[in-house]
Amino acid sequence: MDHNVNIGQRIRHYRQLQGITLKALAEKVGITSSMLSQIERDLANPSLNTLRSISAVLDVPLFRIFMAAEAPHPNGLVHPENRRHIIEGGVDYELLTPDTASALSFYTMTLQPGHSTTDSNMAHKGEEVALLLEGEMTLHLDDSPIHFHAGDSIRIPPLVKHAWFNNSEKPAVLVFAITFPGL
Numbered sequence: 001m002d003h004n005v006n007i008g009q010r011i012r013h014y015r016q017l018q019g020i021t022l023k024a025l026a027e028k029v030g031i032t033s034s035m036l037s038q039i040e041r042d043l044a045n046p047s048l049n050t051l052r053s054i055s056a057v058l059d060v061p062l063f064r065i066f067m068a069a070e071a072p073h074p075n076g077l078v079h080p081e082n083r084r085h086i087i088e089g090g091v092d093y094e095l096l097t098p099d100t101a102s103a104l105s106f107y108t109m110t111l112q113p114g115h116s117t118t119d120s121n122m123a124h125k126g127e128e129v130a131l132l133l134e135g136e137m138t139l140h141l142d143d144s145p146i147h148f149h150a151g152d153s154i155r156i157p158p159l160v161k162h163a164w165f166n167n168s169e170k171p172a173v174l175v176f177a178i179t180f181p182g183l
Contacts, residue, residue, distance in 0.1 A: 007051075008042040010065050014058045015040075029053045048088040049119050059125050061100045061180055062086065062093075090115030090166075100180075109174045111137065111166040121161035126179040128156040135172030138165045 015025050026036040031050060038044035039054075046054070055062040066086055076098050086093045090112035097106045111117065121140055130139075131153040139146045139154065140163045146154070156162055166172045 006042060007046075007065055008040040011054055011058075012040040014060045014065070018058060020058070025054070025057060028057045048086070048091070052118055052122055056122050056124050059180070061105060061178070063095050063100045063105070091117060096175075104177060104179050106177045107175070108133075109164070109176065111135075111164060111172045111174070113166055113169050113171065116163055116165040118163045121163045123159045123161045124178070125158050127158050128162075128176055128178045130154055130156065130174055130176035133173045133175055135166065135170050136168040137172045137174065138167055139163075140165065 015022070022036055022040070023033045026033040029036070029050065030053065035044060039046050039050075051065060052062060055065055063084065063086065066084075078096065078098050084095045092110040094108045094110075095105065096108060097104070109117070121143065132148045132150055134150055136150075137148045139148060139156075141154075141156065142161055148154075164174065
């Protein structure tokens with residue numbers, strides 16, 4: 001994550017670009033207008049779950065909220081040491097593509113034992129394809145649990161609520177691609 005990024009200003013930018021009022025976004029996210037105003041003015045630090053909710057309502061990839069102007073990578077090549085991460089509470093998202101400017105983004109997620117990707121199942125407009133590389137996880141897909149072992153893969157259709165949970169004793173590593181229609 002780029003620590004020089006003004007997350008609040010980026011949220012305000014995407015909100016205003018879509019013509020959504022502060023009050024309307026706050027209501028859809030489930031926070032007060034006052035709290036959203038503080039977030040947009042960088043006076044409050046939102047949780048990753050709140051940022052996920054804002055990202056979902058605005059239909060903007062979470063990485064776009066965290067990233068400043070993206071430096072181009074020669075020929076689209078991204079070396080491991082130059083990859084961007086979002087890390088919080090047992091979850092490490094790593095952007096594998098050079099940026100989030102295209103309609104398709106590619107990520108890895110390392111989920112520590114006992115952690116989940118979100119407090120409640122969330123949906124987004126994009127389609128997602130995931131492959132579990134290491135460990136075991138449970139995917140809650142529209143509230144139905146699906147158990148995964150290394151090598152298992154799945155396609156998650158657009159607008160289907162889902163969340164990943166690592167109920168094993170070892171870290172789990174998932175690689176996934178998401179489409180973002182309209183970008």
